[in-house]
Amino acid sequence: MKITLVKLCIGMIDAGKAYNAANKQFVNGIRELAQQSTKDEVIEVNKKIILLDLTLREHSSSVLSQCIFDLRKFKEAKKQFDKVSEEKEAALIKNAQAPRNKQHEVEEATNILTATRKCFRHIVLDYVLQINVLQSKRRSEILKSMLSFMYAHLTFFHQGYDLFSELQPLMKQLGGQLDQLVVDAAKEKRDMEQKHSTIQQKDFSNDDTKLEYNVDADNGIAMEGYLFKRASNAFKTWNRRWFSIQNNQLVYQKKFKDNPTVVVEDLRLCTVKHCEDIERRFCFEVVSPTKSCMMQADSEKLRQAWIKAVQNSIATAFRDKGDDGELDRKSSTSTGSLDSGGEPKERSLKGESALQKVLAIPGNACCCDCGQPDPRWASINLGITLCIQCSGIHRSLGVHFSKVRSLTLDTWEPELLKLMCELGNKVINQIYEARREELGARKPQPGDPRHEVEAYIKAKYVDRRFIRRPSDEELRNKSPPMPMPMPATLPPPSPCKEMVFYEPKEYSPGLQLYWASCARSLPDMAEALAHGAEVNWVNTDEEKRTPLIMAVQGGSLVTCEFLLQNAANVNQQDAQGRGPLHHATMLGHTGQVCLFLKRGANQNAADIDEKTPLTIAVEAANADIVTLLRLAKMNEEMREAEGPYSQSGDETYQDIFQDFTHMASNDPDKLNRYQQYDPQRP
Template structure:
């Protein structure tokens, strides 16, 4: 063990010794404060009881605070980081750790504070007392007169005794300081390790929660391994970094660009103040606008709101070189490039941007006039910043009547949802739902996960009130229900009885819509044309379709929209006389999601076998009935997308035959096989060509092209970005503007693409 304070310096009592002593004392005092804080936080967690979540969060913060004491100790920092992450993952189950936390944290750390650290304090007091006595002896010895031999001898003896006592006491004090410096790492880490063992012991069910994430974790491990190899190669490359100086001129003279940005780089901007001073700013030509910001992290400032309002001209009469003006109504922005070549590139970029701006359709104006407050918000699939988007999305889901509280325990402000059941959940109930398996409940976050538009429509058609009217129809008020802060065993039992055992489901049909719930219209119809008319020539060429294949849009009543209101069960002829399987098929055809959910809860088979005299499955009926929301609901609940009816037709065959582009897009995303042939030997591509539907032909060919690219060694498993972009556009169009997906196209043009 190497002492942190030298014993030799201790005996010399040198300034170096005193400085080292002070540093170690401050260090130990800091540790004592942090540990006392941690012990208090742990005690608060133990005593909190029903509010243990808040106490656990503070305790985790306290652990993080203690970790800061070991800023230069990578071993401790790394392990504390792992512990903190683990604690946060299982924070919702801290109630069963209270007793163990009291023993391993409060008691052990208190003993460390009252034992080892108190011993250091006692030795410290003795050291500083003898240090004062030693200083007094030195002063007396120095003040004795030369002529007083007797007093000199007494002073010398006293000095020798005091110095000896000082030496022993100082060595003891240094030894205690060195020991505590070495012991604190072991004591703190050892007790924290015991606490983490308790985590493993009591939270074995956490394995069930994280088991669904195991494939992602394995993928992450592979990615990390690849990143590690890349870092090694990157380090080798960085060793040759100074060779890049030769490319400096090329980098500075070529302003860079990226997606949705025509040009970006540094320019000098003349201020509009009296001094007309010039300032260097980073300019970006983006989304029909010109914005700039300082070099430091700062908000963007809009210089030109709409490129269609400006012109650009060289300012050769300016005193500075390489200047040009951006002329707007009522003002002129004076800019300066670093060279003539850069000025010409900016001028060209402005010209192209202005031309492009005049070609932008009015429907995109709102999107293109928006500029994020951050410099890196340039994604084309999201207009609002992620924070605003999440808040809006979350408030929309929670705004559905009954969704402002957890469906199972009535906890407020739920941030999770079961998308196939259409309910909102608190974090504790969401953990139980995950343990049920995805065949029972598919859990998504309202704040972290990306949602498909079709899934949002399913949530809108259900909600906590409707789902609970089904799954709690026969629930007695005297039953032991899950409540906020209840025991985990109570919560688990209630949710399993409710969704797995279905103990409270009424077998009497018609409970979810018994005249008390106002039906929502599935979607609003809007005017528009074929989405394919907006596809680029490159995209169409990729699937073998020339742009000429698409003519002008026409007014067609056969749009991709859902235009049916859900009829209540008492309006459906013979509804109560049907069994659960028949009710499920009937509800699917009517596009009534709540009725379909009730039939499923009552035992309806979502994937029935097709005997010779049968014609259809619930998914076939939903597609034929024209309800995109019902199709998504059935797929979320395990309906097989490639099931075939008695005529060998899949739901994709029916959607193609009816010209439902949004349905085709949805089922292709869910793995529908377009090569399956019906009894007449037709696959969906031949049907779409016969029906002259260019949109569906485009989707089918893009899907096939994407599959081939994914199987190609050149693309690995990534597929084609064009496929992702086009399918995203079709998905949004089918959910938000379904009338734009008209099915009628020129059959001659379609056949010319084959």
């Protein structure tokens, strides 16, 4: 019975230790949950209870250890007694088996039996002693230990009662909160049951989702919700993402825990429009300077809500902005530039140099479309300056209408800067706003709503509503017989070798562009394009030459640049199979050769005489053009060897071309020092 009691006591102590460890973890969990409380009474009471419990377990362990020690001595004595008893039995058996006639075995067995009996008597005495000790302590020591154990429990429960009595007010308060929680839960359950009943009876054929734009939201998110986003990969897959408008940015998340992915860094540089030309419904597009993002809402109502939210965000951003200069410093460079990648070269114009030169042109100090002072953006194919709002609208029109660049961030090549200086807001507005006052159209002012400015810009450049259509008399005046110098590469249509008077059959915008390109008149070229001239118009009466070929004949690098910026085909050939690069090589116009090579001219194309530009340059002994053509060929071969993902040219190639284009713009006489190509020369 005593052994059983000891085992039970050991089990109780082990269980108590496990309980204390678990209780300690529980209290620590409560403490972490209530970190905002400087002092939690429940936690303090639990800590004291744990300390009391530990004291109780230690006292019980000390009492039990004494009992275990006495029990170990008894077990050791019993073990020795059993062992010696077995040895005595073995000695008796051996002594009985000793043969009579073998005296030495008899003596050996007798001696072993005698020694074993002697040891057995000693062990028996020790075993009896331990039995008597246990019997004597059973009434005194065990009873004393149990009494001490009971007093320890009495102390534990008494002090525990006092501690929990202190918590009675708090327990009553918690009880009241519990009752209120039960009442609230029951009420919430009834409300949810009513909502479920209402939902079951509701018609869900129409979407009733409500999205509201709130610029003053506490979390800074003006609007958020799910939209489908078309990926920019080759497969154009659609994925559902959580979009939000916050901090003047459009962002989305794949999952709520993911970091937001920025679609548009600054909404002031963007515009939003409906998309009805794709298969999916309810689509709209947000166009930024560097990319566009196609999205789809779940319904027409939600699409309108998102479009309105983006427009409101743009308007709010403009009201809150500091100045255009600050935006220029934050925004990225735009697309549609001639050479706007990489580090700015030493001879390229950037920042304040380009800004000062362009703004010095009459009319350029204010935005061409709304009159906002101090513009920081430009349309390079139109030759005008723009404010930040109008530049965003111009980007939304597409590069076939307007190519926007920054006057302070982008790198400006000399020929592109000269193009801007030869046109300007005053010249272009005389063309595109010629009938504005006559039609009673109001020109936007700074601060006008974005949608009004956008409508005006579309009417001005897309619909060309304010352009003055020439009368019959004006058409005749625009096409007088005019003397045109005929270069050596153009076979003269009359016996005169130096001058020919050419009278066209009838006026057309393409013909105006054709002769204006040769005459180096950018305003007349801009007017012809405004009247609908095809930039790649072919003059069938003049061996299928194009305006770009005529610009080469006129010898103006800026005129060629203007046509290229307006999508002229750099590889379009005439009836002799010669493209602009052939003609520039024949005339020894090194700057134009350099420009055409940079714009992708095919230098391997041969004319009807099977001569390439390189062959012509070698025959003309034009070392500069030969060098350029060979460098371009080498650069092309290097790119092909490196594979489809190689970079466009190395630094040496780019540096040499920068030198030639800079010299062609600023000191063309140095480049045009070689004689022209003469096919009759031996």
